[in-house]
Structures are given as structure tokens and as C-alpha cells.
Amino acid sequence: MSSASKKRKSDEEDTPEEEEGRTEKKKSKKDKKKKEKHFWKGWPTKLIRKVTLVNEAEDRLPVHTLTFEIPTPATSSSSTTTSEDKMIPHTSVCMELGDVVKMVIPGYKPKSYSMCRKTDQEFDLTLKVYPDGRASGYLDRLAVGDTVGSFGLRKNKQHNPGAFVGIICFGVGITEGLPVARAQLALEDGTTKVVLLWASRTTADTFWKDSIQQLQEQYPNKFQMVHILSREEKEECLHGRINPQILGQVFRPDDKAQARFVSVGTKEMMKQTDQMLLQLGYTFPQNLLLPKQQEETKEGGKQEEED
Numbered sequence: 001m002s003s004a005s006k007k008r009k010s011d012e013e014d015t016p017e018e019e020e021g022r023t024e025k026k027k028s029k030k031d032k033k034k035k036e037k038h039f040w041k042g043w044p045t046k047l048i049r050k051v052t053l054v055n056e057a058e059d060r061l062p063v064h065t066l067t068f069e070i071p072t073p074a075t076s077s078s079s080t081t082t083s084e085d086k087m088i089p090h091t092s093v094c095m096e097l098g099d100v101v102k103m104v105i106p107g108y109k110p111k112s113y114s115m116c117r118k119t120d121q122e123f124d125l126t127l128k129v130y131p132d133g134r135a136s137g138y139l140d141r142l143a144v145g146d147t148v149g150s151f152g153l154r155k156n157k158q159h160n161p162g163a164f165v166g167i168i169c170f171g172v173g174i175t176e177g178l179p180v181a182r183a184q185l186a187l188e189d190g191t192t193k194v195v196l197l198w199a200s201r202t203t204a205d206t207f208w209k210d211s212i213q214q215l216q217e218q219y220p221n222k223f224q225m226v227h228i229l230s231r232e233e234k235e236e237c238l239h240g241r242i243n244p245q246i247l248g249q250v251f252r253p254d255d256k257a258q259a260r261f262v263s264v265g266t267k268e269m270m271k272q273t274d275q276m277l278l279q280l281g282y283t284f285p286q287n288l289l290l291p292k293q294q295e296e297t298k299e300g301g302k303q304e305e306e307d
């Protein structure tokens with residue numbers, strides 16, 4: 001529209017239809033804001049246990065498992081709505097499909113955490129505490145008995161079956177990776193091999209040794225666990241950082257078309273891993289274990305995770 005016609009338009013009186021349209025718009029904006037407010041609030045969720053998995057040291061960040069009571073409808077905030085797009089109750093969180101729990105950090109925002117264990121009554125989050133971390137620091141300071149708002153978030157991923165599953169976890173990314181491995185091993189969907197590669201700084205930064213060993217004993221042929229350490233040399237572990245050569249060495253499917261991968265780490269690490277897999281001749285979304293439903297990006301086939 002030319003500036004002259006724009007001016008003409010602004011000089012004219014609004015028709016009743018235009019005025020009504022504006023009122024409708026205002027109303028839907030208000031409704032949206034109202035919904036968002038509820039969306040950001042979550043359900044009051046009580047911390048019932050805290051166990052330290054990795055102790056803090058000069059060069060090591062602490063890792064804790066926080067156990068929360070699953071809020072029941074009776075204790076849920078009545079103003080919170082579950083009809084919000086992807087907001088779901090904790091009981092519906094599907095860990096093996098990458099759904100997350102959003103912890104509502106007061107004065108900040110809801111932050112994503114992987115639910116690494118769930119029963120009908122409680123769920124676990126395993127948390128690395130970063131120096132000056134706004135969310136991790138807040139959660140770390142919660143005392144047993146305190147409550148924090150939280151809700152489940154559907155990630156709209158789907159499971160793509162294939163004979164070979166490769167899982168790449170960076171640091172605390174194992175909180176999502178191990179539950180995915182466990183679920184994949186239990187599935188009778190034709191998967192013959194699940195290989196989990198876990199990149200850590202040192203063995204002292206790792207945890208869940210018993211759970212990993214239990215899976216190895218339960219699935220001696222189907223499950224393989226590989227550690228790669230960047231700051232320690234250990235006989236049974238790879239040394240260094242993940243690169244295409246390491247990925248090619250660790251993941252050796254009989255048929256590349258049957259391989260399915262998932263990586264868990266920071267956005268940057270996941271992007272780099274996607275690039276490495278592409279270099280190795282894998283394609284997306286065919287070779288992704290958990291592609292997003294409908295929306296896929298051109299290059300990586302995987303949408304960026306928000307946190």
C-alpha cells in the first residue's frame with residue numbers, strides 16, 4: 001500500500017465490522033495471555049527425597065536425583081488447565097518418546113528436565129547443578145517438603161523402528177538416554193542391538209553404574225555400553241571427544257538403512273552430532289529414532305529443543 005493510501009485509510013472512520021474484528025482480536029489476545037499464565041504456573045509439586053549421585057569437587061559439578069510427589073487432581077491448582085496445547089499431567093509423560101517435565105522457576109521460566117523414573121506416586125529428575133545456574137541452583141536449594149510448580153510437556157516425537165539403535169549422550173544427557181535405551185531394549189519391535197555411547201569428562205563424573213550393569217546382565221547380546229572420557233585415560237573406555245571416526249567405530253550396524261539414532265546434550269552438541277552422522281552417510285529423518293511428528297527441519301531432521 002502506498003503511503004498516500006495508508007494515510008487515506010487512517011483518516012477514514014472504521015466500519016462496524018472492522019471495529020468488531022479489533023475487539024475479537026483483543027479478546028483472543030487476552031484469552032491467550034490468560035492461558036499462558038496458567039501454562040506457566042504448573043501444578044504444585046512436592047520434593048520428597050534428594051540423593052546425591054556425584055559429589056561436588058574442584059573440577060566436578062554435583063549431580064543429584066530429586067524425587068517429587070506426582071501431584072494428584074485434588075492437590076492440583078484448579079486454575080491450571082491441561083487442555084493447553086502440549087501441557088500434560090506427569091502421569092502421561094512418556095520418557096521413551098522424549099517428553100519432558102517443565103519445572104517452573106519463580107521469577108524466571110519453566111525449564112526442561114527429563115523424567116528418569118516414574119511410578120504412580122512419584123517421579124525422579126536427575127540434575128546437574130551449574131555454577132550460578134538459575135534453574136538448577138533453585139532446584140538444588142529446595143528442601144525436602146518444599147513445593148515447586150511443574151507440568152509435563154509433550155514433545156510430539158514418534159518412534160521410528162529399526163534393527164539397530166544408537167544413543168549418544170553428552171554428560172547429564174544420560175538422564176534421557178538411559179530411559180530411552182531401557183525402553184528400546186524392552187520393546188519387541190525387531191531391534192537386535194542397542195548401543196549407548198556416553199561422553200563424560202572422567203569416571204568420577206559418571207553415575208547409575210548399577211542400572212547400567214543390570215541392563216548389561218539382562219541383555220548381554222542386545223545391549224552395549226561404551227564410555228568415552230575426555231579427561232581420563234582408562235583401559236575399558238575410549239579416550240577423547242566424540243568425532244565422526246569414533247561414531248563410525250562405535251556404531252556398526254549390519255545395514256545402515258536399519259540404524260536409528262538419538263543424541264542428547266546441548267543444542268550445539270546435538271547439531272554437531274547430526275552433522276557427523278550425515279558425514280557418515282546416514283540420512284534424516286530415516287535414521288532418527290525419535291523424529292518430530294510432522295515438523296522436520298531441512299538439514300538435521302530434528303527441531304531445536306527449547307529449554
Ligand SMILES: Cc1cc2nc3c(=O)[nH]c(=O)nc-3n(C[C@H](O)[C@H](O)[C@H](O)COP(=O)(O)OP(=O)(O)OC[C@H]3O[C@@H](n4cnc5c(N)ncnc54)[C@H](O)[C@@H]3O)c2cc1C
Pocket residue numbers: 100111112113114115125126127128129130131132133134135136137172175176266305306307
Ligand atoms: C529437553 C531437555 C531435557 C533436559 N534434561 C535435563 C536433565 O534431566 N537434567 C539436567 O540437569 N538438565 C537437563 N536439561 C538442561 C536444563 O534444562 C537446564 O538448561 C540446566 O539445568 C541449566 O540451567 P540453569 O538455569 O541452571 O543454568 P543457566 O543459568 O542457564 O547457566 C548457568 C551456567 O551454567 C552453564 N550451563 C548451562 N547449561 C549447561 C550445560 N548443559 N552444559 C554446560 N554448561 C551449562 C551456562 O553456560 C552458565 O555459565 C535439559 C534440557 C533440555 C532442553
